[in-house]
Amino acid sequence: MHRPLIGISTYVEASTRYGVWDLPTALVPTGYYELVQAAGGAAVLLPPDEPGRAAEVLCRVDGLVIAGGPDVDPVHYGAARDPRTGAPATVRDHWELALIGAALASGLPLLGICRGMQALNVALGGTLHQHIDGHVDTPGVTSWHPVRPVPGTRYAALVPEEAEVPTYHHQAVDRLGRGLIVSAHAVDGTVEAIEDPDGSRYVLGVQWHPERDKDTRVMASLVEAAAARRDLPKPVAVPAP
Template sequence: ALIRAALASGTPLLGICRGLQLLNVALGGTLTQHIDGHAATPGVFGRHPVKPVPGTVYGDLVPEETSVPTYHHQAVDRLGEGLLPSAYAPDGTIEAAELPGPHWVVGVQWHPEMDEDLRVMRALVTAAVRA
């Protein structure tokens, strides 16, 4: 309900980890229930590279491949209505997706709040100031 309300009101939205998964499901997508290699030791963030899709919001923010803090075992399977993939892991897992349109809606499978790279977090703040 909260995701649908944010989308309806045009509130900038950043889905982090499960937040990307919930955004995807809210838009009719599905999840892969278990993947390997995206979580290290239980309770500890691992890292792996993600490759941005050029021409997307995320790809414009972070045009180069980067290493991100990650801890998940579920992932997007079929994308929800209107969502576009904007970054992938080396194994093909969708690591970021976004909803094109007039409002800023991005979901990332990793934890940008646990990283020194603040570009995604700054973009959310900038979108919120403009909204």
């Protein structure tokens, strides 16, 4: 049996040095694909492409992970830029929002991690708090804090107990996107997980970084959903207009 193929979004660093080479590079931290592999999936990295090709790309995979990273540009949710919001990542925003839209349209199992959860919320018309205090104490250092599942949700079925999770972020979900519910909170009330309650499809976002943890339950659930969908007929990609 072939392992489910899980696509992971990547991003471009304008300058990356390899020996004598200093070139733009599409990359993602190794923890993402290592977690997919540990959870029983096979990982493939998805470099930025034309947004109109997102559906075509996703026809080749069984599940999708939108990785963490910089702030989503507030232009995508109709807000003025807070001075503490990071510089725009325009290419990445357009590509990942297109991937999310294509995954939702086709029913492809989807997991958003940190920025990926925030992008999922924005893609469905939600908004973000552009800055919250108390979650990042030291720049560049991941901290740990407890999250509490909301009973009756998909996340609570996976992780029923209060769990310590690795986290690094300064933005969070504000108004929920269409059709989403909250499935975990931090002790201070910050939204830590969101999901589509429709049990017929897998759509989950977590604010923390499971790729920095040894707990594979969340990723294993994505891989399981991807395996269940793998043998269904693949959607036909509609060419971009």
